[in-house]
Amino acid sequence: MRTYTIALAGNPNTGKSTLFNTLTGLRQHTGNWAGKTVLMAEGEFTYGKSAFRMIDLPGTYSLYSNSADEEVARDYIIFEQPDVTIVVLDATSLERNLNLALQVLEMTSRVVVCVNLIDEAKKRGVQIDLQIISQRLGVPCVAISARNKIGIDTLMEQVEKVASGEISPEPVQIPYSKEIEEKVKELQPIIAQTLGTRFPTRWIALRLLDGDESLLKSLRERMQEPTVPVQRERIGHEQTICH
Ligand SMILES: Nc1nc2c(ncn2[C@@H]2O[C@H](COP(=O)(O)OP(=O)(O)OP(=O)(O)O)[C@@H](O)[C@H]2O)c(=O)[nH]1
Numbered sequence: 179m180r181t182y183t184i185a186l187a188g189n190p191n192t193g194k195s196t197l198f199n200t201l202t203g204l205r206q207h208t209g210n211w212a213g214k215t216v217l218m219a220e221g222e223f224t225y226g227k228s229a230f231r232m233i234d235l236p237g238t239y240s241l242y243s244n245s246a247d248e249e250v251a252r253d254y255i256i257f258e259q260p261d262v263t264i265v266v267l268d269a270t271s272l273e274r275n276l277n278l279a280l281q282v283l284e285m286t287s288r289v290v291v292c293v294n295l296i297d298e299a300k301k302r303g304v305q306i307d308l309q310i311i312s313q314r315l316g317v318p319c320v321a322i323s324a325r326n327k328i329g330i331d332t333l334m335e336q337v338e339k340v341a342s343g344e345i346s347p348e349p350v351q352i353p354y355s356k357e358i359e360e361k362v363k364e365l366q367p368i369i370a371q372t373l374g375t376r377f378p379t380r381w382i383a384l385r386l387l388d389g390d391e392s393l394l395k396s397l398r399e400r401m402q403e404p405t406v407p408v409q410r411e412r413i414g415h416e417q418t419i420c421h
Pocket residue numbers: 188189190191192193194195196197236237238294295296297298322323324325326
């Protein structure tokens with residue numbers, strides 16, 4: 179039986195661990211992430227014809243290296259490359275939660291968006307058009323209530339399809355200003371040459387343009403000091419560019 183790896187990402191308090199517990203039951207192990215005082219929870223389960231290993235990532239509002247939690251979540255998605263990343267959103271505050279979903283979509287296309295707390299949204303009269311969200315984001319979108327165990331089968335059907343390659347999502351690509359897009363185009367081939375095509379070159383280019391030192395450090399550690407461009411020059415207000 180094939181084993182797929184699934185990561186759970188999302189803002190704090192969106193029900194990731196509740197979903198994790200529902201799916202993995204007692205088959206869990208916990209510890210700390212290597213070199214960090216951040217809790218790591220991992221579990222296994224089978225669904226349909228597949229086995230899954232699930233990682234409950236720390237809850238974060240972004241993946242921009244602002245904290246150890248964000249670094250752990252970012253590094254896992256980028257370097258471990260799970261077969262599917264489930265982005266868990268709180269149905270009662272979608273606008274804020276979708277921000278993280280867009281960030282994950284820049285990192286990987288193998289995503290299923292999971293709108294949790296649908297029971298609470300219904301209670302408050304909030305209606306959610308999953309089809310429109312799915313169309314706009316370019317990835318499957320499923321509503322669940324992790325606490326009430328509603329929608330779990332539909333979620334896992336989509337996860338299995340993305341994991342097996344039956345569905346290949348094509349996430350929306352967020353356009354940036356002309357100046358940034360030009361620099362991204364310049365950087366992408368250099369990044370591909372340096373790191374190979376295993377990593378999302380557009381996302382790495384954007385992070386380098388943002389001057390993300392923590393990402394550079396993680397890249398160096400993993401690639402044993404590759405010649406990632408580091409010389410910087412300012413390109414206007416609050417923006418940094420690397421050559
Ligand atoms: N009403 C309702 N509450 C839920 C649902 N799923 C989770 N919750 C509640 O939401 C709260 C947060 O759930 P957690 O599973 O701890 O959330 P988390 O995303 O793991 O939080 P962090 O680990 O802090 O990122 C808990 O009180 C859960 O019982 C749901 O489907 N409906």
